[in-house]
Amino acid sequence: MTAPEPTAHPANAAAPDRPRWRAVVLLWLGWYLALIVFQQVVWARFTLDRPDFAYPWTGDMTAGYADGPETGPWFYARWDSPRYVAIAREGYRPASGITDDRAAFYPVYPLLMRAVHSVALAPLGLDDWAPGGRAHASYALAGMIVSAGMSLAAALAMYALAWDRLGPQDAWRATVYLLIFPSALYLAQVYTEATYLAFSLGMLAALYRRRWAIALPLIVVATLTRAVGLFLVLPFAAVWLRDWWNGVRPPRWALLGVIAPPLVWLAWNRWIASLGVDPVAVYASFNREVLSLRGLFDLVGDVLYIFREPNAVHVALDLVMALGGIALCLVALKREPGLALYGLAALALPLSSGQLTSISRYVLAAVPVFLVLARAGERPVFDRVWTIVSLLWFALYGVLYVHGFWLA
Amino acid sequence: MSTASGWRDRARLLPDPAIRRVTWLWAGWVAILLLFQAAAWMRLDVTGPDTSYGWTVEHSTDTPRTGIGLSHVRWDSYHYLRLAQFGYHRAEDAAYYPAYPVLMRGVARAITRPLMPWASALQQYAVAGMAISIVATLPAVWAMHALARDVLGSDVDALRATAYLLIFPTTFFMLQVYTEALYLALAIPALLMAVRRRWWAAGALAALATITRATGFLLVGAIGVYWYTDWRAGRRPAWRTLGALGLPAGAFLAHRLFLRLSDLDQDAAFAGYGRSVLNLDGLREISHQLGQMVTDPMGAVQIGLDVALPLLALWGCWRVRRAAPGLALYGAAAVILPLVTGTLVSLNRYALAATPAFLGLATAGRDPLVDRLWTLGSVLLLALHVVTFAHGYWAG
Numbered sequence: 001m002t003a004p005e006p007t008a009h010p011a012n013a014a015a016p017d018r019p020r021w022r023a024v025v026l027l028w029l030g031w032y033l034a035l036i037v038f039q040q041v042v043w044a045r046f047t048l049d050r051p052d053f054a055y056p057w058t059g060d061m062t063a064g065y066a067d068g069p070e071t072g073p074w075f076y077a078r079w080d081s082p083r084y085v086a087i088a089r090e091g092y093r094p095a096s097g098i099t100d101d102r103a104a105f106y107p108v109y110p111l112l113m114r115a116v117h118s119v120a121l122a123p124l125g126l127d128d129w130a131p132g133g134r135a136h137a138s139y140a141l142a143g144m145i146v147s148a149g150m151s152l153a154a155a156l157a158m159y160a161l162a163w164d165r166l167g168p169q170d171a172w173r174a175t176v177y178l179l180i181f182p183s184a185l186y187l188a189q190v191y192t193e194a195t196y197l198a199f200s201l202g203m204l205a206a207l208y209r210r211r212w213a214i215a216l217p218l219i220v221v222a223t224l225t226r227a228v229g230l231f232l233v234l235p236f237a238a239v240w241l242r243d244w245w246n247g248v249r250p251p252r253w254a255l256l257g258v259i260a261p262p263l264v265w266l267a268w269n270r271w272i273a274s275l276g277v278d279p280v281a282v283y284a285s286f287n288r289e290v291l292s293l294r295g296l297f298d299l300v301g302d303v304l305y306i307f308r309e310p311n312a313v314h315v316a317l318d319l320v321m322a323l324g325g326i327a328l329c330l331v332a333l334k335r336e337p338g339l340a341l342y343g344l345a346a347l348a349l350p351l352s353s354g355q356l357t358s359i360s361r362y363v364l365a366a367v368p369v370f371l372v373l374a375r376a377g378e379r380p381v382f383d384r385v386w387t388i389v390s391l392l393w394f395a396l397y398g399v400l401y402v403h404g405f406w407l408a
Numbered sequence: 409m410s411t412a413s414g415w416r417d418r419a420r421l422l423p424d425p426a427i428r429r430v431t432w433l434w435a436g437w438v439a440i441l442l443l444f445q446a447a448a449w450m451r452l453d454v455t456g457p458d459t460s461y462g463w464t465v466e467h468s469t470d471t472p473r474t475g476i477g478l479s480h481v482r483w484d485s486y487h488y489l490r491l492a493q494f495g496y497h498r499a500e501d502a503a504y505y506p507a508y509p510v511l512m513r514g515v516a517r518a519i520t521r522p523l524m525p526w527a528s529a530l531q532q533y534a535v536a537g538m539a540i541s542i543v544a545t546l547p548a549v550w551a552m553h554a555l556a557r558d559v560l561g562s563d564v565d566a567l568r569a570t571a572y573l574l575i576f577p578t579t580f581f582m583l584q585v586y587t588e589a590l591y592l593a594l595a596i597p598a599l600l601m602a603v604r605r606r607w608w609a610a611g612a613l614a615a616l617a618t619i620t621r622a623t624g625f626l627l628v629g630a631i632g633v634y635w636y637t638d639w640r641a642g643r644r645p646a647w648r649t650l651g652a653l654g655l656p657a658g659a660f661l662a663h664r665l666f667l668r669l670s671d672l673d674q675d676a677a678f679a680g681y682g683r684s685v686l687n688l689d690g691l692r693e694i695s696h697q698l699g700q701m702v703t704d705p706m707g708a709v710q711i712g713l714d715v716a717l718p719l720l721a722l723w724g725c726w727r728v729r730r731a732a733p734g735l736a737l738y739g740a741a742a743v744i745l746p747l748v749t750g751t752l753v754s755l756n757r758y759a760l761a762a763t764p765a766f767l768g769l770a771t772a773g774r775d776p777l778v779d780r781l782w783t784l785g786s787v788l789l790l791a792l793h794v795v796t797f798a799h800g801y802w803a804g
Contacts (some may be wrong), residue, residue: 002696023777030781038788044705045460045792046801049453265709310450317447381429384571385436387783394443394792399452 003099016168021160024175028155031179032148035188035398038177039076040069042402052405054314056305056355073190074129074141078404080105081190085139088113092275105276106268108199108225109146109192111322143190150194151187155179157201159371164208165336166374172385174374181370182321182393183360183408185401193364196225200232204339204367207239212254223261228365230265231345233258238338288353295354302356314406317393318356322347325363332368343368360397361408423739430553434546437574441583445798449479451744453798457696459711461753463702464802472800475583476527477534480541482797485585489533492516496670502677506663507594507620508587537585544593545582549574551596558603559732568779569770576766577789578757578804580797588760590687591620595627596763599735602631605638607645611652615659624762626741628656633734650799656690683749697752708800710802713789717756718743724765727772735764756793757804 050330052062077085087102087110117139121127126138149205155175162174178184203218219236222229236257243250252296269279289295303319306312329343343366350362357363361367400407411420421754458468473481481489484504491501515536524532549570556569582589598613608630617624632653638645667674667714678684682693698715700707725739746758759765773779797803 027780031784034781034784034788038792041709041792044794045437045709046454046458046706046799049455054451098773145508172776180784252776302486303644311453313447313450363670380567381432381436384567388437388575391784391787392440392791392794395788396444396448396451396795399791399795 013192019163019168020172021156024155025152027175028152028179032151032188035185036076037397038398039402042399043069043075046323048399048403048405052400053309053311054400054406055302055312058406062405063190066402067132067134070132071134072129072137073144074132074134074137074146076144076191077140078186078401079407081140081143084110084113084137084143084190084192088117088139088142089136092272092277100277101282103275103279103282104286106192106225106227108221109143109195112146112150112195113139113142116145119266120145140190140205142310144188147188147190147194150198153196154187154197154201157198157205158367160205161201161208161367162371162374164205165371170371170374173377174370177370177373177377177386177390178364179296180363180387180390180394182390182397183364185398186364186408187360189401191361192226193361196222196229197364199225200229200365201367203232204235207236207257210239210243210250212251212257216254216257216260219257220260223264224268226365227265228346228349228362230261231342231349233261233343234345235338238341283353287357288350288355290349290352295352298354299351299356301402314400315356318359318408321360321363322351322356325359325366325369329370330364330370331372336368336371339368339371342366421652422695423788424551426553426557426566429567430549431546433567433571433574434549438542438545441580441794445479445580447793448791449474449798450681452795452799454795454801456800458706458796459699459704460706460802461614463637465790468800470800472798476750477531477538479687479798480538480584481530481534482584482800483802485534487531488512488537488585488587492533492537493529496667496672497674500677500680502667502672502674502680504621505587505621505624506589506666507616508537508540511540511626515540515648520590534585540582541583541586541589542648544589546593548589548592548596550762551593551600551691552766555596555600555735555763556770558600559728559767560770565774566623568636568773569766572766572769572773572782573763575783575790576760577713577786577793578760580790580794581757581760581804584797587621588757591617591624591761592763595622595624595761598627599630599738599763602627602634602734603732605634605645607631607635607652610657612657618656618659619663621761623742623745623758625656625776626738626745628653629741630663630734630738633737637734678749682751682753683746685750687750688747690748693750694752709792710796711752714752714792714804716763717759718747720769721759721765723760724768724772725762727768728764732764732767735767737762738762754804 005154050062051059053059066078070077083102083105087105087107092100092102092107121138121142124201126141129137131137132185137393155178157180158240159171159175166174179187187197188194199218199222203215203222206214206218214238219229219232222232240250240258272279283289287298302315306316306319324343325347329340329347333340343354346362347359373386377386397407456468458466459465467483473479486506487501488509489512490498491506492512496502496506512533516533520532520536520539524535527535552573553566553570556566557563560566560569582592594613595619598610598617600609601610601613610627612629614624614631617627635645635650635653664674673682682690684690695708697711702708702709721743722740725736725743729736742761743755743759746755763792769782773782791802
């Protein structure tokens with residue numbers, strides 16, 4: 001049984017009455033090409049002096065130069081990316097005991113990489129492809145292909161979700177804002193962001209259309225793509241309960257969508273433990289311990305670091321991103337409680353470990369951010385100003401990523 | 409007197425909502441760009457030298473200056489600062505026009521020196537130059553909006569054209585110690601006055617633009633086209649209004665005479681920068697620069713933009729050739745004149761002077777997809793330019 005979702009968007013005479021899927025695909029294509037070319041242009045135009053002192057610990061990790069365009073797809077693979085390549089190639093064999101850091105990375109993205117590699121790249125004889133002397137480039141290329149396809153799916157899903165929640169004009173704007181978000185460049189790199197957003201936004205779009213049978217598998221897959229997928233149970237439960245409260249009586253089996261993610265998450269951790277890896281110790285090796293006193297000291301230390309080192313303007317930007325993300329989720333709380341709680345949880349989880357690190361990337365998962373911004377963008381001046389802010393920030397992050405500096 | 413009529417009187421003093429929107433857009437743009445330039449300076453440390461044009465190497469090895477005002481002083485800025493402080497003395501000074509440094513001297517003496525007695529003279533003048541640039545951008549964007557509204561006939565198109573001006577890849581020069589902002593603050597209103605057939609105002613503004621930058625003299629063409637169009641259409645503007653066309657010519661000649669009396673040769677100064685109109689050596693130089701694109705990655709990017717942005721500006725002007733022939737002519741001439749001087753250097757910056765191009769771009773941007781994609785590309789290139797400029801690399 002389905003029920004029409006109440007929407008508060010005003011009727012707009014100039015708005016298209018049917019979704020403009022083709023325009024979204026072309027927008028994504030333009031965005032993707034612009035980003036890929038921009039990365040090459042930045043590499044060609046200047047080099048950054050090393051190391052990077054963005055955070056106190058980044059200096060030791062950024063002494064060497066990053067892979068250039070001669071390494072092919074490895075140029076688009078930095079920091080966590082080699083771990084995904086390693087998992088895609090070798091699986092989760094613990095190479096370094098109970099704190100093997102691969103265990104912190106969820107399996108869906110590397111599984112898709114392996115699938116693309118096996119189906120599309122290995123038959124072309126690309127197994128031994130080593131541009132610029134970098135081996136396993138075919139797996140990095142597989143990661144890029146997966147990210148490209150999934151970022152398109154994410155853009156389409158965002159458009160569908162925002163169309164239902166806000167209306168045609170805001171849907172277009174929300175999609176644009178997602179693609180130009182400061183950390184959106186991750187959607188095109190060998191990173192899990194695009195895959196997670198494709199599944200999570202797809203799940204949310206299906207959920208709000210009461211396509212329970214589609215939403216259910218997607219929420220499970222999203223949970224196995226990134227830990228934050230677990231919190232998708234919040235909007236899922238909110239929608240189910242609201243329907244129940246309103247007497248619509250959603251199917252009882254749909255409640256599996258609330259139960260399955262925690263079970264899948266537990267099963268995943270049990271399996272990792274069965275390999276001889278301690279998941280808690282793995283996260284601790286990344287300095288992530290939830291609600292620990294040390295985490296609080298780390299957080300205070302990072303904030304104070306802003307005033308000691310010019311490069312630490314990066315920490316300030318992370319702080320602004322965290323506070324901005326929380327504020328926008330709170331704005332959405334009354335109108336979209338399920339989504340807002342999910343967004344807040346997606347930000348609270350990393351922050352509760354006392355780390356601002358990577359928060360700019362994690363904000364991408366907080367869907368309400370884009371919906372609130374899209375509504376605010378109904379004012380043309382806000383639309384233009386936010387677009388400039390977002391794109392300049394996006395470009396700065398692009399420069400950092402290209403040169404192998406710490407980003408998120 | 410009733411209270412209601414008092415409110416009505418006050419309401420008339422307020423600018424119309426469209427102007428308020430443009431003002432907010434301008435304020436946001438100034439704040440964002442200044443913050444971004446500061447953040448790019450702090451977060452990144454670009455290692456020199458810049459090999460984009462061969463000659464850039466020797467000029468990009470030193471650490472650029474920092475501090476209030478000085479962070480916005482790079483490359484040509486030093487010429488303007490020297491002119492403001494010491495006047496015209498060196499041979500190369502003749503290549504630079506006097507309006508901006510004269511204004512800088514006035515502001516420095518009247519405002520920044522008394523306000524910043526602790527600062528060095530260079531910094532006082534730099535802050536004065538930057539303040540002029542920031543303030544001048546406001547009338548430039550107001551006039552851009554009014555011009556676009558007059559020509560394109562809608563507020564939506566006008567706001568888009570104004571936004572495109574503000575995000576153009578080299579628009580950051582409007583917030584540096586450079587002449588761009590002052591020039592546009594004079595040239596765009598001059599074009600607006602020409603479109604509105606306010607001949608004397610157009611001529612006076614064009615005269616001031618002529619002593620700000622060389623391309624200012626080309627405004628005569630735009631004014632002349634509108635005057636002639638009116639004449640052909642039978643509206644018969646008064647003959648004496650042709651005198652408005654003489655104002656820029658008078659300003660141009662007065663400046664040349666001043667240089668001559670100062671024992672300076674403008675043509676020789678331009679030649680010192682490798683610029684001489686329609687010279688065969690220029691063709692050789694351009695082909696050499698195009699070759700640099702193939703051999704040097706930095707050159708490929710920078711020179712590529714020096715080629716691409718003027719071409720884009722020409723395309724934008726072409727799009728408005730029917731709606732605004734005088735503007736299109738001026739815009740095309742503003743790009744072509746520096747090109748025929750035999751070098752590609754700075755063409756990306758000069759494309760900014762071809763402001764009618766933004767009207768053409770704005771009409772293309774009526775398609776939301778084009779609007780978003782152009783905005784994306786333009787702001788990414790703007791960011792690239794800001795980073796290079798902030799770190800003392802050649803940017804235009």
